[in-house]
Amino acid sequence: MNEMTKKEEATVQQRNLPALMPAVNLYEREHEVLIVADMPGVGDKDVDITVEQHTLTISGNAQRTEPAGYELRYREFAPVQYRRVFSLTSDLDAEHIKATMKNGVLTVTVPKSEKARPRKIAVTSAG
Amino acid sequence: MMIPMWNRWDCSSDPFSELRLLERQMNRLFRDVHGRGTDYPSMNYWSNENEALLEVEMPGVGPDDFELTVTDDVVTISGERKDPYASEQSTAHRQERAFGAFSRTLQLPFEVESDKVTARYEHGVLRVTLPRREATKSKRIAIQAS
Numbered sequence: 001m002n003e004m005t006k007k008e009e010a011t012v013q014q015r016n017l018p019a020l021m022p023a024v025n026l027y028e029r030e031h032e033v034l035i036v037a038d039m040p041g042v043g044d045k046d047v048d049i050t051v052e053q054h055t056l057t058i059s060g061n062a063q064r065t066e067p068a069g070y071e072l073r074y075r076e077f078a079p080v081q082y083r084r085v086f087s088l089t090s091d092l093d094a095e096h097i098k099a100t101m102k103n104g105v106l107t108v109t110v111p112k113s114e115k116a117r118p119r120k121i122a123v124t125s126a127g
Numbered sequence: 128m129m130i131p132m133w134n135r136w137d138c139s140s141d142p143f144s145e146l147r148l149l150e151r152q153m154n155r156l157f158r159d160v161h162g163r164g165t166d167y168p169s170m171n172y173w174s175n176e177n178e179a180l181l182e183v184e185m186p187g188v189g190p191d192d193f194e195l196t197v198t199d200d201v202v203t204i205s206g207e208r209k210d211p212y213a214s215e216q217s218t219a220h221r222q223e224r225a226f227g228a229f230s231r232t233l234q235l236p237f238e239v240e241s242d243k244v245t246a247r248y249e250h251g252v253l254r255v256t257l258p259r260r261e262a263t264k265s266k267r268i269a270i271q272a273s
Contacts, residue, residue: 023223027212034212038224040186040251067180070173075148077169077184104186104251
């Protein structure tokens with residue numbers, strides 16, 4: 001039997017949407033790296049973040065319903081699937097990634113791994 | 128008129144709209160290369176006999192950061208997209224998202240009942256319903272036979 005599961009079906013639907021790379025800003029703080037991506041039309045339930053080895057993928061569907069009973073006059077943006085792939089360097093901690101979605105902007109926080117953080121060495125006086 | 132699925136990017140009034148949409152998406156991809164952007168914010172708009180619908184893409188612009196004004200047949204959206212990380216001590220390694228003040232105006236084919244305009248902002252997209260002013264709607268004239 002080749003019945004498609006719900007998840008597979010969703011993936012097929014996603015493939016039918018044109019893919020677009022979201023505009024991204026990358027910031028580095030003392031203890032973490034921030035990925036900030038514009039994904040208008042994507043809610044927190046429509047966004048997908050996966051980490052596979054050293055690859056971080058962000059994706060989200062901006063599904064929009066076309067209003068019925070109206071004539072389209074002008075179009076500058078269309079329903080799309082946002083997708084962008086980042087490679088994580090080994091000094092980042094892929095186990096503790098956090099993400100928030102607000103006003104169509106995705107913010108992914110990737111902490112630096114313990115050993116990559118700047119450390120202050122306490123100096124003791126030797127008598 | 129309903130726009131069929133296979134034809135959804137094709138504005139019946141403008142044969143080049145699909146081409147413009149493509150150009151816009153290409154510009155967006157290469158924006159940081161040649162430094163030239165497109166009109167901001169991006170808009171879609173629909174209309175029928177009674178009202179117009181406007182969809183505006185404004186990610187990261189909170190409801191308090193923009194203003195919507197309607198005068199007769201002109202809609203203006205203006206505001207400022209603020210960079211929440213501008214003041215902090217962080218290093219920016221990549222900046223593809225633009226910030227600053229913006230303003231964009233759209234002229235509709237009819238005057239709007241400005242008291243009845245409704246707007247909703249969700250997930251970075253603003254949706255505005257603009258009802259047509261009653262007095263400007265076309266009326267059918269009964270022809271009397273002599």
